[in-house]
Structure formats: C-alpha cells, structure tokens
Amino acid sequence: MKRKFKNITFFIAALFFVIFVRVFYLQIVKGERYERLAYNQRIRKVILRAPRGKIYDEEGRIIADTKTAYNLAVLTQEVDTTFLFQYLPKILKIDINNLREKIREEKNYPYPILIKRNLSKEEVIKLEENLIFKQGIRIELDPKRYYPFKNVASQAIGYLNEISKQELKNDTFYNLGDLIGRQGIESYYEKLLRGKAGRALIEVDARGREIQPFSEAKEIPPIAGADIYLSLNMEMNIFCESLLKNYSSGLVLGIEPKTGRVIIFHGKPNFDPNIFFSLDYNEWQKLIKDKKKPFFPRIVSGLYPPGSTFKPFVALWALNKGIINKNSYFFPCYGRYPIGNRIFKCWSIHGRLNLIDALAYSCNIYFYQLGIKIGLKEILKLMKNLDWEKKTEIDLLEETNSKMPRYQTAPLGRVANLAIGQGELLLTPIKLGQLYCALFNEGFLPRPHLLDSIKNVKSFHKDFIDSLINKNILQMVINSKGETVYQYLPKAVKLPFSKETLEIIKEGLFFVVEKGTGISARLPNLKIYGKTGTAQNPFGLDHAWFCGYAEDPDKSLLLVILLENVGSGGAYAAPLAKEIFARYFSKNVAER
Amino acid sequence: MLPKGKGLLIIAIILISIGFWVIYLAGGKNFLFRQVLFFLLGIGLLIMVSRINPKIIFDLSFYWYLLSVISLILVLLVSKNSAKRWINLYFFSFQPSEFAKITYVIFLAYFLANLKKFDFHIKNLFLPVLLTLIPTFLILLEPDLGSAFIFLFILAILLYFRGLSFSQIFILYSPLFSFIFGFSLFTWIIYFLFLILIAFRKNTIFYGFGVLAVNSFFGLLNPIIWQSLKDYQKQRIIAFLAPYLDPKGISWSSIQAQIAIGSGRLWGKSFSHPPLSKLDFIPNPHTDFIFTTYSEKFGFIGFIILIFLYFLFLYQIYQCATRSNDLKTQLALAGFGGIFLYHIFVNLGMVSGILPVTGLTLPFISYGGSSLIGNLITIGLILNFINQD
Numbered sequence: 016m017k018r019k020f021k022n023i024t025f026f027i028a029a030l031f032f033v034i035f036v037r038v039f040y041l042q043i044v045k046g047e048r049y050e051r052l053a054y055n056q057r058i059r060k061v062i063l064r065a066p067r068g069k070i071y072d073e074e075g076r077i078i079a080d081t082k083t084a085y086n087l088a089v090l091t092q093e094v095d096t097t098f099l100f101q102y103l104p105k106i107l108k109i110d111i112n113n114l115r116e117k118i119r120e121e122k123n124y125p126y127p128i129l130i131k132r133n134l135s136k137e138e139v140i141k142l143e144e145n146l147i148f149k150q151g152i153r154i155e156l157d158p159k160r161y162y163p164f165k166n167v168a169s170q171a172i173g174y175l176n177e178i179s180k181q182e183l184k185n186d187t188f189y190n191l192g193d194l195i196g197r198q199g200i201e202s203y204y205e206k207l208l209r210g211k212a213g214r215a216l217i218e219v220d221a222r223g224r225e226i227q228p229f230s231e232a233k234e235i236p237p238i239a240g241a242d243i244y245l246s247l248n249m250e251m252n253i254f255c256e257s258l259l260k261n262y263s264s265g266l267v268l269g270i271e272p273k274t275g276r277v278i279i280f281h282g283k284p285n286f287d288p289n290i291f292f293s294l295d296y297n298e299w300q301k302l303i304k305d306k307k308k309p310f311f312p313r314i315v316s317g318l319y320p321p322g323s324t325f326k327p328f329v330a331l332w333a334l335n336k337g338i339i340n341k342n343s344y345f346f347p348c349y350g351r352y353p354i355g356n357r358i359f360k361c362w363s364i365h366g367r368l369n370l371i372d373a374l375a376y377s378c379n380i381y382f383y384q385l386g387i388k389i390g391l392k393e394i395l396k397l398m399k400n401l402d403w404e405k406k407t408e409i410d411l412l413e414e415t416n417s418k419m420p421r422y423q424t425a426p427l428g429r430v431a432n433l434a435i436g437q438g439e440l441l442l443t444p445i446k447l448g449q450l451y452c453a454l455f456n457e458g459f460l461p462r463p464h465l466l467d468s469i470k471n472v473k474s475f476h477k478d479f480i481d482s483l484i485n486k487n488i489l490q491m492v493i494n495s496k497g498e499t500v501y502q503y504l505p506k507a508v509k510l511p512f513s514k515e516t517l518e519i520i521k522e523g524l525f526f527v528v529e530k531g532t533g534i535s536a537r538l539p540n541l542k543i544y545g546k547t548g549t550a551q552n553p554f555g556l557d558h559a560w561f562c563g564y565a566e567d568p569d570k571s572l573l574l575v576i577l578l579e580n581v582g583s584g585g586a587y588a589a590p591l592a593k594e595i596f597a598r599y600f601s602k603n604v605a606e607r
Numbered sequence: 608m609l610p611k612g613k614g615l616l617i618i619a620i621i622l623i624s625i626g627f628w629v630i631y632l633a634g635g636k637n638f639l640f641r642q643v644l645f646f647l648l649g650i651g652l653l654i655m656v657s658r659i660n661p662k663i664i665f666d667l668s669f670y671w672y673l674l675s676v677i678s679l680i681l682v683l684l685v686s687k688n689s690a691k692r693w694i695n696l697y698f699f700s701f702q703p704s705e706f707a708k709i710t711y712v713i714f715l716a717y718f719l720a721n722l723k724k725f726d727f728h729i730k731n732l733f734l735p736v737l738l739t740l741i742p743t744f745l746i747l748l749e750p751d752l753g754s755a756f757i758f759l760f761i762l763a764i765l766l767y768f769r770g771l772s773f774s775q776i777f778i779l780y781s782p783l784f785s786f787i788f789g790f791s792l793f794t795w796i797i798y799f800l801f802l803i804l805i806a807f808r809k810n811t812i813f814y815g816f817g818v819l820a821v822n823s824f825f826g827l828l829n830p831i832i833w834q835s836l837k838d839y840q841k842q843r844i845i846a847f848l849a850p851y852l853d854p855k856g857i858s859w860s861s862i863q864a865q866i867a868i869g870s871g872r873l874w875g876k877s878f879s880h881p882p883l884s885k886l887d888f889i890p891n892p893h894t895d896f897i898f899t900t901y902s903e904k905f906g907f908i909g910f911i912i913l914i915f916l917y918f919l920f921l922y923q924i925y926q927c928a929t930r931s932n933d934l935k936t937q938l939a940l941a942g943f944g945g946i947f948l949y950h951i952f953v954n955l956g957m958v959s960g961i962l963p964v965t966g967l968t969l970p971f972i973s974y975g976g977s978s979l980i981g982n983l984i985t986i987g988l989i990l991n992f993i994n995q996d
Contacts, residue, residue, distance in 0.1 A: 017929065019767065019768060023764070023941070023944075024922060033961070042872055046871070047872065049868075049869025050870040231862070231865075
C-alpha cells in the first residue's frame with residue numbers, strides 16, 4: 016500500500032509538472048510578448064483565398080487564368096464606420112448604402128469582409144495615402160479570374176460571382192466573399208476548380224498596422240484548385256465569333272462525332288466574363304435582366320423546331336423499316352400539295368424526285384407524303400428511338416430537355432408538318448448536333464462533352480472525382496510523365512439503324528452540298544456532307560439551320576449552325592459552314 | 608465533529624472562495640450569486656451525505672449506478688440541445704454525467720472489493736470493463752469526449768489499487784491505445800515496438816503474440832474505418848467529437864486563451880484592469896475557461912498557489928486511502944481522487960493549449976451547479992468513509 020501511495024503521488028506530480036512547464040512557458044517565457052499582444056497589439060485572422068484551377072483549351076491555350084487583384088476589405092468589429100462612410104466615397108466609386116447594409120449584417124464576422132473588388136492602381140495608392148493606417152481597413156491581394164478570350168465561347172466557360180448567403184450556409188467549404196462558378200464549365204466543375212482557402216494570423220499594432228505573421232500559429236497555406244483541359248479549340252471559336260459578327264443572334268457548334276468532343280461552342284448574344292469582378296450585386300442584377308439575354312446559352316438551352324434538318328431521320332426510319340428504298344418515288348412536286356382541305360406548299364417546284372434528290376433539294380412535298388405514309392405512330396417511335404427527350408448529358412448544367420409532341424393521334428396535316436420538322440417537336444442545338452453525330456458515327460449516338468482531362472487533383476477534390484468516376488464520366492490514367500490524370504470517358508449508345516441505310520442517307524447529305532440546297536457550303540477539295548434547314552419563326556424572319564460534316568484522315572467535324580431571324584439555311588448558314596470547314600481542314604485543303 | 612479529513616474541507620473552501628472571486632471577475636454578479644446558492648446547497652448535501660451509514664451507501668451502490676445509467680439515457684432522449692448534456696429542472700440544469708462519475712466509483716469500489724481473488728484474467732476483468740464502457744459510450748453520444756474518457760481513467764486507478772501492475776493495466780488498455788495511435792503509421796510503429804517489450808516481459812510467448820495480434824487488429828481498424836469515410840463524413844465526426852474546433856483550421860479561441868494566460872506573467876494584473884478573457888473571444892470565460900481569467904489576474908504566482916492547493920488536496924485523499932483498513936474505502940477514495948485529478952489535468956491542459964478543447968470544469972473554481980455540488984458531495988462521501996474505520 017505504501018508503494019502504491021508513493022507511485023500515485025509521483026504520478027500526480029508528473030501530470031502537474033507538465034502543466035507547470037506549459038504555464039511557465041506561457042507566463043514567464045512568453046509572458047512579456049503575450050502581455051503586449053493582449054493590450055497594445057492584437058492578432059488579426061485573415062483568410063488566404065485560394066486560386067482556382069486553370070482552364071485550358073485542347074491546344075493548351077489558357078481560357079481561364081488566375082491573376083491577382085487588390086481588394087478592399089474591412090474588419091467590421093474594428094473599423095470606425097463614421098470615418099469610413101465619410102471618406103471612402105471621396106476616394107472610390109462605391110455605393111454607401113449598400114456598404115452600410117453589408118457592414119451591419121456582418122458585424123460579427125471574424126474575418127475581414129470584402130467591400131470592393133479589383134481596385135485600380137490609382138485607387139490603391141489613394142487608399143494607402145488616406146485610409147490604410149486607420150484601424151480595421153485592409154487591402155488584400157487575392158486571386159482573381161482572367162479570361163483572355165473574353166466573349167468567345169463564354170457561355171461554355173461561364174463566369175464567377177460572389178457566393179450568396181444561402182450557399183454559404185449550405186456548404187461550409189466557402190468563406191464570405193468567395194467567388195463561385197455560375198455557368199458553364201465554371202459551374203459544372205466548381206467542386207474541382209475551387210481551391211481550398213488557407214488561414215493566417217497576423218499581428219497588428221494599436222493603430223491597426225499589420226506588423227508580422229503571428230509566429231506561434233502555423234499559417235495554413237491556400238491550395239489551388241485542379242486544372243481542367245477542355246476539348247474546345249479557341250482558335251476555331253475566335254474564327255466563328257468573327258463569322259457571326261454581322262448577326263445579332265446565332266450559334267456555331269462543332270463536335271467530333273466519334274468521341275463527342277465539343278470543339279466549337281460559340282453562341283451570340285453573349286457576355287464577357289471578365290466584367291464581373293468589378294460589379295457589385297445590384298449592378299449584376301441589372302445585367303441579368305438585360306432583354307437580349309446575354310447569359311442564355313442557346314446551344315444547350317434554346318429550343319427550336321429542327322425544320323428540314325429533321326428530314327434525314329424520317330428517311331432513315333422509313334428505310335430501316337423497309338417502307339421505302341433509295342429509289343422510291345412519290346407524287347411529283349408541283350410546289351403545292353393538298354392534304355385534307357388545306358394546300359401544303361414546297362419552297363420550289365422539284366418535279367419527280369427519288370429519296371437522294373429529295374434530300375438534296377429538301378423537297379417538302381416528298382416528305383409530306385413520306386410522313387403520311389409512315390404515320391404519326393412511327394414518327395413518334397423514331398423520336399423515342401433517337402432519345403429525343405433525353406438530355407445529351409453534356410457537362411453543362413444549363414442543358415434543357417428537347418420536346419416531343421404530346422398527342423397520339425393527329426390530323427394528317429400535322430403529321431405531314433412533323434415530317435419536315437415543324438410543329439410540336441423542339442430541340443436544343445446540342446441535341447441536333449448529337450443526332451447528326453450518330454449519322455457519321457455508324458449509328459452510335461455519342462455523349463457530347465467539353466471536358467478532356469483534369470490535372471493537379473488535390474485530396475479535397477476526391478469526393479467529387481469519385482462521384483464522376485462512379486457515373487462513368489471519368490477514368491484515372493497515369494500519363495507518360497508519371498502524373499495522375501483523370502480523363503473523360505467517352506460514351507456512345509447504338510441507335511437501331513443499319514449500316515446500309517446510313518450510307519444511303521450520307522449519300523443524300525453529300526448531294527445536298529454537292530448540288531442541292533447546301534451548295535454554298537461546297538469546297539472543291541473536301542468532301543462535305545450537310546443539310547440545310549429553315550425553322551419557322553412566328554415572330555419574324557425564319558431561323559437558318561445548317562448541319563454539316565467533313566473529315567480527313569486526322570480529324571472530323573460535325574457542325575451545327577443556327578442564325579436567328581435571317582431567312583433560309585441554304586442562303587445564310589451554309590456559307591458560314593464552308594468558311595469553318597475550310598479553316599478547320601486548312602492544311603489538307605491547301606495541299607490537295 | 609469531524610476528526611479526520613478536516614484539511615480536505617478547508618482546502619476545498621479556500622478553492623471555492625477563490626472561485627467566487629474569479630467568477631465575479633469573469634462572469635459578473637449574477638453568476639456569483641447563483642454559485643453561492645449552489646455552494647450552500649452543496650454544503651448541506653455534504654453534511655447529509657457524511658452522516659449516512661456507509662453500509663447503506665455501499666450495499667445500495669448497484670442501484671445508484673443503475674439510476675445514473677438511466678439518467679444518462681434520459682438526458683439523450685430529453686435534451687433538445689445539440690450537445691445533450693443537461694436535463695433542465697427549471698431552477699437549474701442538471702448534468703447527469705457529474706453524478707454518474709460518483710456512483711460509478713462507489714459501485715466499482717464495492718464490486719472490486721467483494722471479489723475474493725483478483726488477478727489479471729479475463730473472467731475477472733470482463734464485468735468491470737463492461738460496467739465502465741456503458742457510461743463511457745452513453746456520454747460519448749452526448750457528445751462529451753472529455754467526460755466520457757474519465758471512466759476509463761478511473762478504472763485504471765481502481766485496478767491499480769486493487770492489485771494489478773502497471774504493465775498489466777497497460778496491456779488491458781493497449782487495444783484502445785493502438786486504435787488511437789493508428790491515426791499515424793509512424794507513431795503507431797513506435798508504440799508497437801514499446802508494446803512488444805511489455806507484452807513479452809514476464810509472459811508466455813503465446814500470450815505475447817495474442818496481445819500483439821489484438822493490437823494490430825485495432826491499429827488497422829482506425830485507418831480502415833477512417834479511409835472508408837467520405838470527406839464530409841469525416842468532417843461531421845470531427846465536428847461532432849470536437850465542436851469547439853474551428854472547422855476551418857486555426858483554433859482561434861485556444862490561441863486567445865493562451866495569450867490571456869501568458870499576459871498574466873509573474874504577478875498577474877492589477878485588479879482595476881478589465882480581464883482580457885471578458886472580451887468576446889474566449890468561450891465560457893466563467894465555466895470551462897475560467898483558468899484564463901484566474902491566471903491573467905493572479906499570474907504565475909497565483910498558478911503555483913492553485914496547483915499547490917490541488918496537489919495538497921489530492922495528496923490528502925490518497926493518504927487517507929492508504930491509511931484506511933477497508934478495501935472498498937481504499938478503492939472508493941482512490942477513484943474519487945481520480946475524478947479530481949482527471950478534471951484538474953484535462954481542464955488546465957485544454958485551457959493552456961496542450962490538450963484538445965473539451966467541456967470539462969475546473970473543480971471548485973468553475974461556475975456550475977452540477978459540478979460544484981457534485982464535488983462537495985464527493986468530499987462528503989470521503990469524510991463519511993474515513994470516519995467509519
């Protein structure tokens with residue numbers, strides 16, 4: 016018992032000694048410094064915002080870069096607000112009422128809050144002269160986004176703006192004042208692009224000047240987000256932007272049919288993602304309400320009747336079902352054709368045509384009759400088989416579902432109209448592009464995508480990466496340099512069309528450009544397939560469609576062009592396709 | 608007339624008086640007033656408890672234990688706070704874990720003392736370990752990591768006083784250590800090497816390998832479980848077990864507490880100066896973090912006095928335990944000493960920044976009814992037991 020008593024006493028003494036050493040260290044060794052810290056100085060804790068991952072195009076050009084910006088921040092608990100409200104408007108353009116509101120709302124926030132982003136050099140100098148030594152005001156050097164290509168393909172890339180209160184509540188990963196992806200790639204891959212903020216403690220003197228880092232606490236450095244490589248070719252996108260210069264609204268979409276890689280994604284009207292850094296919430300609301308809808312990504316969200324671009328699919332279905340063959344004829348086209356008690360028109364007088372020529376000249380009367388022959392049920396079946404209402408699953412959250420007719424029976428006139436792509440069938444340009452890809456990909460419907468690969472993945476991205484792997488979107492590979500890279504995993508669904516019938520349709524589409532409605536897309540040295548379309552627009556001039564395809568031994572490209580409110584596809588959209596194909600296959604075109 | 612153990616009571620009252628002062632500084636008049644009421648109630652209970660026939664206390668100890676287990680279950684069901692530690696009794700919130708510690712010590716002392724033969728064997732250890740794990744897990748669910756581990760700590764002390772050696776106790780606890788050290792491979796290997804030395808000392812090879820196998824299992828369990836969790840699940844567990852930790856990194860309040868302590872320096876600060884800890888950045892300056900205010904005011908000298916008083920207090924408890932001829936009294940006193948020792952060490956360690964932040968009070972000083980009354984009842988029990996021999 017004596018021994019136990021001795022041991023337990025020793026044990027107690029040992030534990031107390033540990034505390035003794037610690038308190039000795041705090042009060043005697045560090046005492047003087049801590050006393051000073053406690054009363055004359057203070058420690059300020061600041062957020063070290065992390066740079067986002069970069070976005071590159073297929074040739075390694077930087078689409079979204081990280082630069083540094085000077086931001087003005089205040090510590091709501093320290094700042095002298097009367098002074099601030101009085102002097103700040105003299106130096107900066109700033110909405111004082113907004114600022115007052117913001118400071119009141121966040122009066123207990125422990126970190127500096129951003130009140131003005133992206134200060135100019137002059138503003139920084141003025142601030143340093145006048146304000147910086149006032150308590151609780153801080154100029155922070157934060158990463159900012161820079162998009163060198165400005166408006167080009169901006170709807171695919173998206174933009175950033177400040178995170179909302181609600182989002183902050185839902186995801187504790189963020190801090191007040193963080194920027195978050197709002198559209199396009201920036202939003203879809205937000206959880207990969209975002210970096211992890213660090214923390215630092217800084218000693219501040221009685222006048223609010225920051226002296227040095229607080230050495231007793233290790234700084235937690237920020238970690239950059241993962242880098243994303245896209246399939247986009249920005250050079251081609253710039254070219255397409257210049258082609259659309261004279262049109263107020265339109266789009267060009269380019270896809271590689273075998274893989275589903277999206278090469279071109281340029282829509283108009285659009286926006287410059289760079290402007291958001293200097294905007295505050297109210298200015299930003301104004302932009303959103305702009306009547307031209309610059310943020311509306313028509314390639315994935317716009318719904319249009321396909322017009323004549325739908326014809327090849329009707330023909331394909333009829334061929335597959337054995338209802339017609341390559342040389343089937345219908346009642347010849349005299350420009351007018353009665354159905355029920357109405358007269359339906361063709362855009363020209365074509366006379367007697369076989370299927371190939373009917374496609375080449377886009378004869379409506381041929382397709383009215385074909386549509387009536389196969390019937391509504393089969394047309395609806397065709398659309399079901401094309402996965403019409405399913406999304407293409409492109410990596411953009413903005414994608415909307417295309418729409419099918421909701422009725423099961425209809426008068427013949429309606430059926431005839433459906434067969435030429437008018438009526439209650441509406442689709443997104445991306446869906447149309449996907450369907451055309453299947454024609455040139457042996458009937459395989461590819462999943463279009465903008466993402467090629469992801470590099471520099473950090474541990475905090477793991478959950479999101481895993482979720483993409485589980486959805487069969489990504490695969491992990493080790494590249495030749497030994498880096499871990501996550502690559503997009505292409506996916507394609509086989510449509511029930513035979514190879515022979517696809518060849519017939521391709522022949523028809525070849526003659527569209529060779530001698531038919533799409534002749535203005537013709538290039539002497541390149542075999543181009545295509546189909547024009549004119550989508551009826553009850554509000555004005557028609558929308559011009561052109562879907563085209565060309566390939567050479569190295570590459571292939573499926574184009575979808577839509578110009579709104581201009582007129583026919585053959586006259587307006589096809590010439591653009593020629594320019595784009597000539598540019599894209601320029602090397603080979605020149606050689607031949 | 609209390610011939611033995613007067614010293615304990617005197618030290619306790621000195622400490623409580625210091626506590627009044629500091630509570631007033633850190634929390635204000637209201638808290639002081641309430642603490643004084645708790646003190647008066649506690650002293651009344653102390654006198655009552657010290658006069659009950661100890662035979663009744665011990666013979667009914669199983670029911671005391673059962674009652675506190677029930678109250679621990681009840682608090683999980685009834686409490687609506689995110690930390691389910693208190694049962695609201697209108698005039699004050701009752702913290703069942705404070706009383707569970709006391710009843711646990713009494714029952715286990717009684718139980719261990721009544722075992723005829725006690726050696727290091729699974730059939731002897733199974734029940735005591737089980738009786739310990741029940742309240743541990745219930746309190747872990749509240750969640751209150753700091754209070755949960757106290758039962759494991761007390762069990763070790765009781766087993767030591769019942770006759771197990773250090774190395775035997777170490778081996779008994781080794782799966783737990785292995786699990787904890789499993790967080791990092793490096794520390795686990797060092798721990799494991801140390802374990803090999805102890806496992807094969809005085810033991811058969813067969814037995815030694817058994818210990819190592821069990822340890823390897825628990826050591827592996829940690830990384831396997833942890834790595835199978837998703838990030839957000841990990842964060843939830845961390846946030847659940849350690850709610851005070853800043854989820855985003857630097858533990859701000861802990862650093863502020865250290866600065867407050869350090870600023871007291873050798874002699875402490877003048878009394879006209881408002882204490883730093885009264886500013887907003889230290890959580891619970893009058894309860895768990897009261898030591899920051901104390902050491903800011905009274906400095907290192909004050910700390911030495913405090914720790915000396917605590918040492919004297921514990922020394923007397925174990926001295927009384929040693930002098931007693933009754934095994935169950937010895938064990939009960941050792942266990943009570945363990946409660947105080949654990950509280951003092953973990954609280955001071957946490958406030959001074961060497962242990963993670965958990966919600967444990969500093970005995971006699973911290974504001975809090977359950978804690979103060981519980982401490983006084985414990986003293987009442989100690990006085991009761993040592994005056995019966």
